[in-house]
Amino acid sequence: MSKTIADIARIAGVAKSTVSRYLNGGSVSVATRHKIEQVIKETGYVPNTFAQSLKAKTANIIGTIVPRLDSFATSHTLMGIDDQLRNQGCRMLITNTSQDMNREIEAIYELARQKISGIILLAARITDEHLEAIETTNIPVLLVGQQHEQIHSLIHNDYDAGYELGRYVLDRGHRRLAYLGVTEQDIAVGVRRKQGFTRAVEETGACTVAYYETSFRMSDARQYALQLLQQPLDATIIVCATDNIALGVMKAAHELGIEIPGQLSITGFGGYDVTEVVHPALTTIRYPYQEAGKIAAQDIVKLVHRQHVQMVTVMDYELLQRESVDKC
Known part of the structure; x- marks a missing residue:
């Protein structure tokens, strides 16, 4: 049976991507190159x-x-x-x-x-x-x-979207805010949206903002919110970096008997279809994903x-x- 790149990688003890880089002239260390060459020689592997x-x-x-x-x-x-x-x-x-x-x-x-x-x-x-x-x-x-x-x-346009959503909630009178975001390794969602929101807050002044971080998964956001909302939370609104996060927070609030928006307001980003049919309907930014x-x-x-x-x-x-x- 002919060998595959996966076989070569397994025998050489390296990742498939490393073998691919070697086969196509990419940069690999001298030691790794020698290991791959030896395995190719021993197996008779002929790459395309x-x-x-x-x-x-x-x-x-x-x-x-x-x-x-x-x-x-x-x-x-x-x-x-x-x-x-x-x-x-x-x-x-x-x-x-x-x-x-x-x-x-x-x-x-x-x-x-x-x-x-x-x-x-x-x-x-x-x-x-x-x-x-x-x-x-x-x-x-x-x-x-x-x-x-x-x-x-x-x-x-994540930055401007974050700014406009921030302006909207501030115009509604909110001055004690929480922002539930994601890892900043994701520049668009984790950084740019938050930067736009932060600019709106800084321009307004006389605000307090607490920043938190969770994952993209609704279930993780729900678990995080269950812990967060059982502690004293000095915020009238939670701005969530995605609709999935917002839906997780809404679920947690419902389980804890917290009324939305009477006791806590919530927003998201995305414009997912489900945000229109949940109760209360979610204030959010709609992105034209299909377009x-x-x-x-x-x-x-x-x-x-x-x-x-x-x-x-x-x-x-x-x-x-x-x-x-x-x-x-």
Whole structure:
């Protein structure tokens, strides 16, 4: 039975991405290079080069790398990508990485070997390893949801959205605020939204803000909120970095008998469909995920055909003023 890259990596005791980098001229340490070369010699493994793959690549297949599939933002972005690619006679190949950055990098190499002609990458952050993989494979890449100066990027206007939501809750009279965010490793959600909100607070003055952090998962946000809300919380509102977090907080508040918005106001970001039907309906920022997917598909096809695409495309947003925020 012929060996695969996974077999070579296992025998050599290294990651598949390391073997991929070696096979395609990327940077690996001298010791690692020797180990891989020895295993290849002993097994008789014959790799297919990227040059061979690229010469035979199929121009109508676009790879899409996503961090998770159980996400409203991801699923609606994918729907937009798929619709537009079909309209342009292309197909989409999806790779899920389960929020594992190493799998993201491996996926870039793997998709290149599968003769795709372009990649749409939904990533929380871009590292040197990402850049190395993109440079090594020499395939057009479009980054969605985050921005990097070396990669064509399509982003949502998280900073201005955070600022407008902050202005809204402050105009409603709230001066004692809590912000429940996520890791700052995610620049768009963890940093930019919070920065916009913070600017609104600083411009207003005479406010107190407590900043907290949880994960993207609704269940984790609920557990965190159950602990937070059972302590004295000197805030009339919790601004949540995503709708999932806001829904988790609302669930916890309901379990603790805290009335929304009478005793506590809550907001989110995202504009998920469910936020309109929960009671009370959630005040939030709606992002046009499906439209973003369509534009991303148009742009990656242009890049494949070496047509001009601006380095950064910024999507708009909409503030949805609903029932979960009371006047203070």
